[in-house]
Amino acid sequence: MRILDEKFAEHNGQPVTAYTLINDQGMEVTAIDYGCIITKILVPDREGRMENVVLGFDTLEDYYQHSPYFGAVVGRHAGRIANAEFTLDGNTYQLEKNNNGNHLHGGLQGFDKVIWDTEVKEETDSIRIEFTYLARDGEEGYPGNLHMKVVYELNNQNEFKISYEGVSDKKTVVNVTNHTYFNLSGDLKEDILHHTLMLKSSRFLELDEELIPTGELLSVDSTPFDFRSGRKIKDGKESAHPQNILAGNGYDHPFLLDEQQNKEIHLFDEESGRSLVIETSEPAVVLYTSNQLEAGFSIRGTASREYLGICLETQGLPDSLNHPQFPSAILDKDEVYTSQTVYKFSSK
Template sequence: MRVLKEKFAEQNGQTVTAYTLVNDQGMEVTAIDYGCIITKIIVPERNGSFENVVLGFDTLEEYQQHSPYFGAVVGRHAGRIANAEFTLDGTTYHLEKNNNGHHLHGGLQGFDKVIWKADVKEEKESISLEFKYLSKDGEEGYPGNLNMKVVYELNNQNEFKVSYEGVSDQKTVLNVTNHTYFNLSGNLKEDILNHTLTLKSSRFLELDKELIPTGEILSVDSTPFDFRSGRKIKDGTESAHPQNILAGNGYDHPFLLDEHQNNEIHLYDKESGRKLIIETTEPGVVLYTSNQLEAGFSIRGTASREYLGICLETQGFPDSLNHPQFPSAILEKDEVYTSETVYKFSFN
């Protein structure tokens, strides 16, 4: 196993570095210390060809100009917070408004747009990148000085683990995720409409027209949201279900996971044979099928368009601060926030 390190760009006099983790099977994961962005994941398909299975760019300028959070760690709070405010112990906190008057994925200068301190850790059976960042009290409107750590670890079983840890010196809120867009066809040869997704989930959150949870938890039974036995993504894009239409003809919905750390998320591309199994400690996963991916730029030579990638964002629920029935995103002073998600790649 080995790690490659090279300069990726410069940002305000600081060097942005790209790190590539390579295991003994030839799998590669490349990430930069700007936003902890995963720029490439290279894995084999059934015929032995190694190709990239995530959406990303080769320059920092493209990420800053065009990226809808490709590959980034987002926080302090993933997803939308209605009206960009929440109340904690009687104090109302006003966050940056960056999405139709609401707060999305940490705001204007969230975790995805800062340079993290990176260190390489090498073990006998794995290699990892450890990213650290101090989010200062008041950043984007959030209370508390928050020390964050994100670890990307690759082993020889083609398993890629993402771990998060956070500690604040004040009571605050925290809900982070990784926003990678997957496309198992390899090098964006096809869109993701024929990918088959299996989810161990019997319930999902209803969204309003602003794509914010209404608070209602709906059953997936007899709907295009039932992925328990496997379903092609195109079912939702062709659906007349009001929630599919509202999301832009597809999915942008949080699902409640019925199981954890037990093959609960399974993505498969029949053409290449590639499989991705995701296991997590998080209560849910937001399924986004890039229904709103804008045209007008290219992604490593492929024209951007709808349905080019699928996000499986393991996390707590969007707007949970305004819905007491949802799992809490509140982090007490000096409490240690932890979260872990494992991505297992294979083919058949």
């Protein structure tokens, strides 16, 4: 196992470094210290061909101009917050409005748009990058100096683990996720409409016209939102369900997981034979099928278009600060925030 590093670009006069984790099976994960962005993941198909299974760019300029959070860590609070504000202990905090008057994925300069400090570590059975960042009190409107650590770890079982840890000197809110767009066809040969997804989830959140949770948890029974036995992503595109139509003919919905850390998310592409099993400590996953991915730019030679990638964002529920019945994103002073998600790749 080994780790490579090379200069990727410069951001505001600071170097941006790309780190590549390579295991003994030949699997590779490349990430840059700007936004902890995962730029590539190379895994084999059933014939052993190593191909990239995530959406990303080769230049920082492309991330500036075109990226809808490709591969990035987003926070301090992932997802939308209605009216870009919340109240905590009687104090109202006004956040950056970066999504139709609402707050999305940490704001204008969230975790995805800063350079993180890094340290690489090589163990006998794994290799990892440790990213650290201090989000200062008032940054993007959030209270508290929040010390964040994100660890990317790869082992020889083709398991890629993301661990998060945070501590604040003031009561605050934290809900962090990774926003990678997966496409198991390899090198974007096909879109993701024929991928099969299994989710151990019996309830999902109803969204309003601005894609913000209404507070209602809906049953997946007898709907295109029932992935418990597996279904094709195209079912959402072709669905007449009002929630599929509202999301742009597909999915952009939080699902409450029935189980944690027990193969609760499984994505499979029949053509390539690639399989991705995701296990998480988080209570929910946001399923986004890139229904609103804009055209007009190129992703490593492939024209951008709808349904080119699928996001499986393991996290707490969006807008939980305005819905007390949701799992809480509040972090007390000196309390330790922790979260872990494991991505297991295989082929058959």
